[in-house]
Amino acid sequence: MDVDSPQANGMKRKGRKSNENKASYREDSESEDMPLSKRRRTSSKPVKPESDSESDVPLAKKPSAKDVNSLSKQKEKFEKRAEKEAKAIRKDAPKKVKQETPKGNTKKQTPSASAKAKKAVVKDEEVDEDEDEEYRWWENVQQGDGTKKWATLEHNGVVFPPDYEPLPKDVKFYYDGNPIDLHPEAEEVATFYGSMLHSTVNVENPTFNKNFFEDFQGYIKKTGGAKNAKTGDKVDIKSFEKCNFKHIFEWFDAEREKKKALPAADKKAAKAEKDKTEAPYQYCMWDGRKQKVGNFRVEPPALFRGRGEHPKTGRVKKRVFPEQITINIGKDATVPAPPEGHKWKEVKHDQEGTWLAMWQENINGAYKYVMLAANSDVKGQSDYKKFEKARELKKHIDHIRKDYQKNLRAEKMVDRQMASAIYLIDRLALRAGNEKGEDEAETVGCCSLKYENITLEPPNHVIFDFLGKDSIRFYDKVEVDPQVFKNLKIFKKAPKGRGDDVFDRLTTSGLNKHLQQYMTGLTAKVFRTYNASWTMANLLKDIKATGNVAEKVKIFNDANRRVAILCNHKRTVAASHENTMEKMTERINGLVYQQWRCKQMMLELDSKIKKKKGAEYFALPSQLDEEWVRKHQADLVAEQREKIQKKFDKDNEKRIAEGEKKMSGKELDERLEAVDELQKKFKKENKTKKVEPEGRGPSVEKLEQNIDKITQRIETMKVQSEDKEANKEVALGTSKINYIDPRLSVVFSKKFDVPIERLFSKTLREKFDWAIKSVDDDWEF
DNA sequence: AAACAGGACTCAGAAACCTCATT
DNA sequence: AAATGAGGTTTCTGAGTCCTGTT
Numbered sequence: 007m008d009v010d011s012p013q014a015n016g017m018k019r020k021g022r023k024s025n026e027n028k029a030s031y032r033e034d035s036e037s038e039d040m041p042l043s044k045r046r047r048t049s050s051k052p053v054k055p056e057s058d059s060e061s062d063v064p065l066a067k068k069p070s071a072k073d074v075n076s077l078s079k080q081k082e083k084f085e086k087r088a089e090k091e092a093k094a095i096r097k098d099a100p101k102k103v104k105q106e107t108p109k110g111n112t113k114k115q116t117p118s119a120s121a122k123a124k125k126a127v128v129k130d131e132e133v134d135e136d137e138d139e140e141y142r143w144w145e146n147v148q149q150g151d152g153t154k155k156w157a158t159l160e161h162n163g164v165v166f167p168p169d170y171e172p173l174p175k176d177v178k179f180y181y182d183g184n185p186i187d188l189h190p191e192a193e194e195v196a197t198f199y200g201s202m203l204h205s206t207v208n209v210e211n212p213t214f215n216k217n218f219f220e221d222f223q224g225y226i227k228k229t230g231g232a233k234n235a236k237t238g239d240k241v242d243i244k245s246f247e248k249c250n251f252k253h254i255f256e257w258f259d260a261e262r263e264k265k266k267a268l269p270a271a272d273k274k275a276a277k278a279e280k281d282k283t284e285a286p287y288q289y290c291m292w293d294g295r296k297q298k299v300g301n302f303r304v305e306p307p308a309l310f311r312g313r314g315e316h317p318k319t320g321r322v323k324k325r326v327f328p329e330q331i332t333i334n335i336g337k338d339a340t341v342p343a344p345p346e347g348h349k350w351k352e353v354k355h356d357q358e359g360t361w362l363a364m365w366q367e368n369i370n371g372a373y374k375y376v377m378l379a380a381n382s383d384v385k386g387q388s389d390y391k392k393f394e395k396a397r398e399l400k401k402h403i404d405h406i407r408k409d410y411q412k413n414l415r416a417e418k419m420v421d422r423q424m425a426s427a428i429y430l431i432d433r434l435a436l437r438a439g440n441e442k443g444e445d446e447a448e449t450v451g452c453c454s455l456k457y458e459n460i461t462l463e464p465p466n467h468v469i470f471d472f473l474g475k476d477s478i479r480f481y482d483k484v485e486v487d488p489q490v491f492k493n494l495k496i497f498k499k500a501p502k503g504r505g506d507d508v509f510d511r512l513t514t515s516g517l518n519k520h521l522q523q524y525m526t527g528l529t530a531k532v533f534r535t536y537n538a539s540w541t542m543a544n545l546l547k548d549i550k551a552t553g554n555v556a557e558k559v560k561i562f563n564d565a566n567r568r569v570a571i572l573c574n575h576k577r578t579v580a581a582s583h584e585n586t587m588e589k590m591t592e593r594i595n596g597l598v599y600q601q602w603r604c605k606q607m608m609l610e611l612d613s614k615i616k617k618k619k620g621a622e623y624f625a626l627p628s629q630l631d632e633e634w635v636r637k638h639q640a641d642l643v644a645e646q647r648e649k650i651q652k653k654f655d656k657d658n659e660k661r662i663a664e665g666e667k668k669m670s671g672k673e674l675d676e677r678l679e680a681v682d683e684l685q686k687k688f689k690k691e692n693k694t695k696k697v698e699p700e701g702r703g704p705s706v707e708k709l710e711q712n713i714d715k716i717t718q719r720i721e722t723m724k725v726q727s728e729d730k731e732a733n734k735e736v737a738l739g740t741s742k743i744n745y746i747d748p749r750l751s752v753v754f755s756k757k758f759d760v761p762i763e764r765l766f767s768k769t770l771r772e773k774f775d776w777a778i779k780s781v782d783d784d785w786e787f
Numbered sequence: 788a789a790a791c792a793g794g795a796c797t798c799a800g801a802a803a804c805c806t807c808a809t810t
Numbered sequence: 811a812a813a814t815g816a817g818g819t820t821t822c823t824g825a826g827t828c829c830t831g832t833t
Contacts, residue, residue, distance in 0.1 A: 301823085
């Protein structure tokens with residue numbers, strides 16, 4: 007092997023000490039566990055500080071690791087398909103290409119001609135009443151270079167958050183046990199913190215608290231200090247521990263309650279009022295067409311809630327004034343008036359931008375844009391382009407794969423790293439991984455993977471463990487090509503150690519530049535889109551049309567889930583999850599018990615049946631035990647008692663309402679007799695170990711039927727519960743919204759007769775209008 | 788000419804809100 | 811049949827990607 011030695015790489019992008027702590031360069035340090043433990047603490051999934059012993063990490067992952075394995079096998083199959091298809095596409099390229107161009111797009115259509123055509127189409131389709139003329143851009147996609155986004159643009163600017171309203175006199179921030187008077191500006195900052203005491207992820211994060219307190223102190227100083235509200239003495243606020251925001255929190259909480267408790271009519275009226283004042287901002291006119299604006303509200307001041315270990319989390323995000331806002335609008339349009347006594351920072355007429363307004367936030371200097379909503383034409387068009395780009399990759403994917411497979415053995419280190427990186431991006435759907443600054447959370451993507459994120463397990467298993475976008479953990483044990491394994495080992499060779507880049511010769515722009523050679527516009531992220539949609543397409547392809555709508559929807563969601571897992575889209579486990587799961591197992595156990603009782607009844611009816619079916623059949627199922635049975639019986643009894651009591655109370659209420667007399671306690675006792683009987687029955691069963699047959703004309707056959715029915719119910723419940731458990735930390739939404747070509751879903755809907763409403767919510771239907779209206783059931787990704 | 792800053796866009800999960808079933 | 815609560819939907823805004831222009 008003639009690879010450049012890693013040492014040759016003296017110049018690192020970021021000045022990192024690379025020759026200290028030699029001890030850690032030992033080869034075998036690779037196999038050490040390199041936990042992200044400390045970093046993980048504040049990530050969305052709180053991990054107990056002490057729980058980072060290696061044993062529990064793989065354990066927690068075990069079930070999903072199996073999934074991933076079967077998925078990767080399936081992926082292999084899909085890759086073969088991809089190769090075949092790529093070849094096929096190239097073979098009859100001339101034909102296909104013609105087909106691909108949108109129908110009716112004959113070379114240069116004059117705008118007026120296309121407008122006419124468009125009208126004609128609209129005419130013979132029934133038109134939505136309120137949508138006078140829809141613009142079917144997907145039937146005539148512009149080929150232009152796309153730099154000019156609009157010709158005319160009119161809009162009404164932005165909505166500012168309400169001014170700060172000081173707290174009532176009796177609601178105070180407390181310090182060292184004393185109520186404190188603050189200048190409204192400082193008090194506002196106190197309310198930022200005080201109103202979010204329930205947000206434990208933030209309020210229990212030391213960095214958050216430190217940053218907030220620093221800023222809070224600054225505000226107090228700037229506004230003339232804090233005073234004891236009783237004595238008027240100056241108070242020096244110097245210890246966060248002595249701060250008490252409870253009263254503020256309680257006030258906010260009470261306000262929330264008050265608002266919630268408002269009569270429905272009042273709530274409705276308030277909402278109508280708000281809608282009315284905001285109506286002018288909801289829409290804009292874009293090239294003469296009415297388009298929905300997305301986020302026309304300026305972000306209100308608050309505490310910055312950076313994700314993961316963001317160094318600036320907790321800092322005060324200041325109120326945005328008109329003087330900071332740049333407006334982008336058509337030359338001939340009326341510029342929206344800034345609030346009384348204010349003016350805009352600037353008014354632009356940038357036709358290459360799709361934004362209507364913009365400002366820079368004070369914490370990271372990040373740009374904030376007001377843009378159109380997801381259902382607008384511009385957004386739809388770029389969405390369409392994105393998926394077409396991904397589809398284009400189909401034609402090249404086999405070449406690209408062959409090429410990187412070959413280059414895994416390239417002589418030059420850069421080439422090898424390039425090939426290995428693309429391998430990972432393609433196989434694991436990793437993000438590109440730009441360099442990040444000092445004052446951001448330390449997260450990585452492919453190019454920025456660190457030494458400690460990769461653990462090599464001979465012969466060719468690699469464990470990836472890192473925090474990706476939004477500090478979401480990526481953990482996976484993957485079987486890789488032996489050459490990739492070798493390469494990674496080389497890339498990790500001493501003197502590299504903790505903190506060093508695995509791909510020290512790569513940058514995202516270099517990688518993307520390389521990708522452009524295969525296909526214009528090809529970048530790392532296209533692979534994510536391509537692989538997600540391609541996976542979905544193949545999963546759906548393998549489906550047979552059986553079952554009812556609900557079952558088909560489930561199949562669709564299962565495929566969706568596979569894609570979500572591929573993309574590592576996660577959510578935090580709902581607080582109620584464990585509880586729900588427990589309830590479900592209880593219910594299953596209840597059914598199992600019911601079933602067992604039926605079997606016992608059989609024994610009473612037919613003395614020979616025990617031999618016939620075997621003793622095993624009649625034994626108490628292993629998941630139940632004596633103790634559980636007792637408890638369950640008691641629960642059943644209590645449940646029934648409660649039910650009867652409730653019914654009794656209700657009946658009585660009714661009687662009173664109708665002017666009748668209340669029923670006596672005797673009546674209740676009588677009704678409760680059934681419960682007593684049940685209790686007695688259980689007692690007897692426990693004692694005699696026999697269950698008397700129930701129901702009219704009990705027979706072994708009937709019981710068997712009943713048992714079958716219960717088995718069915720148990721099965722469905724089990725599936726449900728397993729489903730729930732497997733899905734508890736998988737977020738389906740992100741892939742549905744951003745990665746799966748919506749036309750796939752539309753085709754599925756048409757082909758299998760599943761109403762599109764079952765797959766797409768209202769907003770998604772609007773966003774994917776172009777997909778819903780442009781394909782029929784033989785479209786393929 | 789690589790490296791870097793600026794800028795504009797897509798993608799991301801949490802929180803807020805709404806809805807509908809259950810009791 | 812009002813309350814509850816769980817699940818789905820929408821909003822919010824932070825966090826990426828990637829392009830461009832400048833040095």
